[in-house]
Amino acid sequence: MHRVSKLSFPFRPALFLLAPMAIALLAACTPDNAxxxxxxxxxxxxxxxxxxxxxxxxxxxVFILVEGAIIYIAIRYRRRSDSDKLPHQTHGNDxxxxxxxxxxxxxxxxxxxxxxxxxxxxxxxxxxxxxxxxxxxxxxxxxxxxxxxxxxxxxxxxxxxxxxxxxxxxxxxxxxxxxxxxxxxxxxxxxxxxxxxxxxxxxxxxxxxxxxxxxxxxxxxxxxxxxxxxxxxxxxxxxxxxxxHTAPDAPVAGSPEASGKNLFAANCSSCHTVDSTAPGSYAREITSQQARWNGWISDIENSGIVSAPNLTHFGTHSTIGAGLKDLNQATLEQWITNPESIKIGTRMQKHAAVYDTADGNAKLSPAEVSDIATYLLSLKPGSAPAGAVADAGGDVDGEDLFVSNCASCHSTGDDTVVGPGLAGIGDRAGSRVAGQDATMYLKESLTDPGAFVVDGFPAVMPEWGHLGVDSIEALVDYLKTLK
Structure with a gap:
């Protein structure tokens, strides 16, 4: 009879692997593990x-008692001779x-x-x-x-x-x-x-x-x-x-933050909200998220809009990529350039038009990526009350107003978010209502949104008259430039 006296060779390395594996498992049990x-x-x-x-x-x-009983029985009643005589057989014990x-x-x-x-x-x-x-x-x-x-x-x-x-x-x-x-x-x-x-x-x-x-x-x-x-x-x-509930300070004109704000509005604002500080913005964000989801689920392969994280006061966060990395300028630039390098499977990279490239990287220069990252990191509670629009350099900037107040529901292109895309609104607005030119139509739409509700869209737009006359005029002037 062949008798195996030692473990065969393939099992020896396994024994050496068991020790570090056991140590790793025990280390995972420490209270210090996050x-x-x-x-x-x-x-x-x-x-x-x-x-x-x-x-x-x-x-x-229970384990000790059961295993102890098994070991005891195995030893106590082990075979002691070569005799084939059966021991006393028990057929039940109620x-x-x-x-x-x-x-x-x-x-x-x-x-x-x-x-x-x-x-x-x-x-x-x-x-x-x-x-x-x-x-x-x-x-x-x-x-x-x-x-x-x-x-x-x-x-x-x-x-x-x-x-x-x-x-x-x-x-x-x-x-x-x-x-x-x-x-x-x-x-x-x-x-x-x-x-x-x-x-x-x-x-x-x-x-x-x-x-x-x-x-x-x-x-x-x-x-x-x-x-x-x-x-x-x-x-x-x-x-x-x-x-x-406190709006961030407006970026200084000509600064990287100001450039990043405009780049964000053009490339990111259809999916990400950054302005949920003003009264009424909470309800708008819920409506916006639902609209983004409906738009995506209705055409999963071709949709350019997806539900995305709200980035209000993103600069106060400590992590990026749903807790994967510490938030800083370098990791944020990496995330904007190529999200997959940090987190696989992001819908942002698959659907956002800015990533429609052969290598999947953003269609942005390193300087533009840096400006967007700088802008996002600057999003922190400022000194102005919620809903107020800070004045940078003495002039009201219509594009800034749009980014801060409108971009969560409207794109500057043809994409639908909650409301219709505003590409060409300056040309279309002048022919909507008899006797009103584009300026009159847009002003009334902002101060009395219920007056003109576009077919197929919910009547959820808030009234923006509190921005003031100068801000309304600046916003209308900006909207008329959209082509």
């Missing part, structure tokens, strides 16, 4: 971790069979009670005795997260701000496919399902920055669909909310 569920920072995550530990130790005890049925049932009951209690508490409303509840709507997109604060009329993307020690109630949904919302150190995952709302709540009890992640496979960039949760002090959170 996406580890150990080292919790909220009561929901702590309760879930306690439940996991409770079940783990029950499972460990008492033993009842025992090993009842014990697992009791163990499962012990596990089920805290599990079902935890599920019930998580799904039946946020506790009302732990401070004022903050309501947040989280929407999953391929492959980024949108966050809306309906009570504060704030919308942002990929970075979620919440106050410390206050309950946050989430309404979770998805625009496209099934995603899942998960902040390992604060709360466990809940699915985000299209056309269906799920609910969860959490409390962050330590100020700091935490990692979030989509936890449901959702396509090619699933692993790169991340976000940040910033747990602020109450004062910092209120300052952030106030800042999101």
């Amino acid at each position: 996406q580890s569920t150990f080292g919790t920072a909220g009561p929901v995550a702590k309760d879930q971790a306690d439940l996991f530990n409770f079940i783990f130790w029950i499972a460990a005890i 008492r033993l069979e009842i025992t090993w049925t009842i014990i697992p049932v009791l163990i499962l009951a012990v596990i089920a009670v805290p599990t079902l209690t935890g599920i019930w508490e998580q799904q039946n409303g946020v506790p009302q005795d732990q401070g004022e509840v903050l309501n947040v709507e989280a929407i999953g997109h391929q492959w980024w997260f949108e966050f809306r604060y309906p009570n504060h009329e704030v919308v942002t993307s990929n970075e979620l701000h919440i106050p410390v020690n206050r309950p946050v109630a989430f309404k979770l949904t998805s625009e496209d496919v099934i995603h899942s919302f998960w902040v390992p150190k604060i709360a466990g995952k809940v699915d985000m399902v299209p056309l269906n709302d799920n609910y969860m709540w959490m409390i962050g009890d330590e100020v700091g920055e935490y990692y979030g992640q989509c936890a449901e496979f959702c396509g090619i960039a699933h692993a790169h669909m991340r976000f940040r949760v910033i747990v602020d002090t109450e004062e910092d959170f209120q300052a952030w909310i106030n800042g999101m």
